[in-house]
Amino acid sequence: MRKKIAVFVNGYGMEPLNATLRGIKRSESFSNYDFFIFVSYASYDTPDNYNQGELNIYSLPKLKDYDAAIVYTNALNSVETGIAIVKRAVKAGIPVISIGIDIEGSICIDIDNITGMREIAEHLIEKHGVKRAAFIAGYIDHPESICRLETVKKVFEEHDLKIFDSDIYYGNWGNVLTTEATDKIAADPSGLPDAIICANDIMALACSTELTRLGYELPKDILVTGYDCIYSGQAFYPVLTTVTSDYESIGFKCIKLLDAVMEGAVVPHKVLMRSKIVIGESCGCHQDAEFDIRRRQFGRNTYSESLDRNYLETSERALTNLITDSPDYDSLRNNLRAHYEAEHDLIGNDFFIIIHNLYMNNVMASDEDVHEDGITTAVSTTVAIKDGKLMDEISSDRHNIVPGYDPEAGTNHIYFIMPLHTGRFNYGYMITSDNARIMREHLDLNAYLEKLMLALRIQRSNIQLRIYNDSLKEISEIDTMTGLYNRLGYENKAITIYEDSVRGGTLLMVMFIDINLMKRINDVFGHMNGDAAIRLTASAIKSNLKNDMIGVRFGGDEFIVIGSVDTPDEAEQLKAAINLSIDKVNKDGIWPFRLSISSGYILSDKDSKKPLSEYIKDADNLMYETKKKLHAEQGDQR
Numbered sequence: 001m002r003k004k005i006a007v008f009v010n011g012y013g014m015e016p017l018n019a020t021l022r023g024i025k026r027s028e029s030f031s032n033y034d035f036f037i038f039v040s041y042a043s044y045d046t047p048d049n050y051n052q053g054e055l056n057i058y059s060l061p062k063l064k065d066y067d068a069a070i071v072y073t074n075a076l077n078s079v080e081t082g083i084a085i086v087k088r089a090v091k092a093g094i095p096v097i098s099i100g101i102d103i104e105g106s107i108c109i110d111i112d113n114i115t116g117m118r119e120i121a122e123h124l125i126e127k128h129g130v131k132r133a134a135f136i137a138g139y140i141d142h143p144e145s146i147c148r149l150e151t152v153k154k155v156f157e158e159h160d161l162k163i164f165d166s167d168i169y170y171g172n173w174g175n176v177l178t179t180e181a182t183d184k185i186a187a188d189p190s191g192l193p194d195a196i197i198c199a200n201d202i203m204a205l206a207c208s209t210e211l212t213r214l215g216y217e218l219p220k221d222i223l224v225t226g227y228d229c230i231y232s233g234q235a236f237y238p239v240l241t242t243v244t245s246d247y248e249s250i251g252f253k254c255i256k257l258l259d260a261v262m263e264g265a266v267v268p269h270k271v272l273m274r275s276k277i278v279i280g281e282s283c284g285c286h287q288d289a290e291f292d293i294r295r296r297q298f299g300r301n302t303y304s305e306s307l308d309r310n311y312l313e314t315s316e317r318a319l320t321n322l323i324t325d326s327p328d329y330d331s332l333r334n335n336l337r338a339h340y341e342a343e344h345d346l347i348g349n350d351f352f353i354i355i356h357n358l359y360m361n362n363v364m365a366s367d368e369d370v371h372e373d374g375i376t377t378a379v380s381t382t383v384a385i386k387d388g389k390l391m392d393e394i395s396s397d398r399h400n401i402v403p404g405y406d407p408e409a410g411t412n413h414i415y416f417i418m419p420l421h422t423g424r425f426n427y428g429y430m431i432t433s434d435n436a437r438i439m440r441e442h443l444d445l446n447a448y449l450e451k452l453m454l455a456l457r458i459q460r461s462n463i464q465l466r467i468y469n470d471s472l473k474e475i476s477e478i479d480t481m482t483g484l485y486n487r488l489g490y491e492n493k494a495i496t497i498y499e500d501s502v503r504g505g506t507l508l509m510v511m512f513i514d515i516n517l518m519k520r521i522n523d524v525f526g527h528m529n530g531d532a533a534i535r536l537t538a539s540a541i542k543s544n545l546k547n548d549m550i551g552v553r554f555g556g557d558e559f560i561v562i563g564s565v566d567t568p569d570e571a572e573q574l575k576a577a578i579n580l581s582i583d584k585v586n587k588d589g590i591w592p593f594r595l596s597i598s599s600g601y602i603l604s605d606k607d608s609k610k611p612l613s614e615y616i617k618d619a620d621n622l623m624y625e626t627k628k629k630l631h632a633e634q635g636d637q638r
Contacts, residue, residue, distance in 0.1 A: 009076070029259050034414075064094070086101075090104075108271070116243030136181050201228045204282070236282075323336070479538075482535055494612065497550065505606050513561065518533065539581075547564060601619055
């Protein structure tokens with residue numbers, strides 16, 4: 001039986017993750033493990049609500065169900081979250097490898113930020129004569145950012161130089177603040193520093209791009225360095241001088257440590273993985289032939305990558321349209337299954353969209369209620385493709401995150417699990433595997449997920465709006481006093497019933513009902529009792545309607561019943577049933593007045609071309625004949 005390893009990463013760190021996986025796959029014991037990689041796209045540049053929805057994916061697994069965990073504690077874009085995951089794993093009693101941050105109870109693979117950063121600073125000072133440098137750090141309280149900054153400051157001090165506080169900026173690991181920082185550096189009245197040292201390559205690329213936009217030539221006018229040795233930085237011009245942490249070796253070390261733990265061996269509490277400088281062109285070193293080879297390779301890949309992106313965008317547009325055009329959740333299920341069955345190459349052999357039951361069963365449920373439902377109850381697959389085959393709906397829960405997972409069947413797997421959410425509230429997750437085309441580095445998985453979530457949100461809003469509109473329409477057709485249809489409801493409902501009867505050649509009944517002695521009830525007992533008489537009559541009508549019959553308050557104390565009947569006797573039975581309900585009101589003795597009604601009905605003639613209004617007039621005349629007899633007996637008090 002294969003062991004289950006839970007891995008926690010940030011999606012913006014897919015390059016280090018892929019390198020780690022390459023190192024893991026080098027191990028002879030790789031096939032003994034299944035990897036469940038929980039991916040969020042939390043970012044320091046993203047609103048807290050959205051980040052929470054992303055970070056919630058890390059709370060999905062019950063860690064006692066796993067044999068071990070690997071946490072990129074230093075790179076989740078939330079140090080607190082990374083530390084909390086490691087502590088959860090320790091509490092669950094499973095071995096956990098914490099990458100980058102030493103936490104009690106874990107096995108720490110510590111990345112040596114100092115050596116590589118020291119080599120960068122020494123190279124700039126000793127090789128290129130840098131006297132003054134600006135530093136663009138990551139997040140102000142991030143441990144790696146602090147370490148890299150302090151290392152550079154120390155090296156400068158060792159060379160009787162100084163990194164001034166005024167030359168320290170914070171780019172928060174991203175593009176926006178880094179670009180702003182670069183503008184401030186360029187606008188400094190004291191002139192440009194000799195170099196800008198960035199705490200990661202993303203910021204170094206943003207800085208270099210902004211300097212070029214401002215008219216500076218790199219590295220002639222200023223030197224720029226980064227950290228992380230990402231692909232984009234090595235294909236850039238000038239190629240970034242940077243630092244590599246060798247994540248492939250880290251991955252290989254992870255699996256070796258886990259092998260030892262599984263065999264009961266004692267392993268060191270902490271392992272230090274050395275970082276080292278990677279010389280590029282951005283520090284002012286001469287062009288190397290290897291750099292040109294990289295750029296040629298990048299150029300060769302440009303067209304194929306653009307084709308892949310176009311393919312993905314076409315798929316995204318089709319997906320968005322089919323989701324937003326789905327009128328309900330049954331059609332959504334069918335449309336998504338058909339779409340992903342046809343997108344096998346994009347999504348791979350194992351692909352699942354899992355949505356909380358309440359989300360699919362109650363479109364009016366709040367985001368918070370749906371989120372809670374996913375925490376406490378089972379969930380179901382909206383889309384399930386397993387081993388390349390479209391499957392029927394499969395139930396799942398937090399103990400069985402990958403539906404149908406079998407640790408003894410087939411070969412081992414690497415699964416990627418990503419959140420689906422609205423703001424801070426999650427309504428499901430998506431699973432794919434490492435054989436999926438969408439997991440390749442140059443396809444923007446984050447953008448794909450964002451478009452999927454946006455389309456689902458729009459579809460849900462469309463359904464809700466339709467329900468609201470239908471409710472408003474229904475309210476506008478209902479008489480507020482009686483709950484029967486009003487004249488607008490008559491226009492929209494009764495005429496349709498009549499036209500359907502004509503087309504279908506069915507027998508239509510039109511009954512006209514009027515309250516007897518209504519004027520006397522109002523005059524003697526007051527209008528409040530008069531209103532009660534109207535409501536009681538309406539209730540007697542509603543309680544006896546059958547099939548597709550509808551009741552209409554046609555005027556003050558006048559009512560119509562319209563609907564199909566199978567036989568004339570059925571119309572007579574309805575008339576008797578309504579009168580029986582009225583008699584019951586009188587027998588109850590609650591009201592001060594005696595309630596009675598007059599009624600008359602007419603049945604349609606399929607050979608007649610009379611409009612509905614004529615049938616109503618005929619029914620009214622028959623009702624009036626009944627009323628005349630009553631008035632003759634009791635005096636005209638109408």
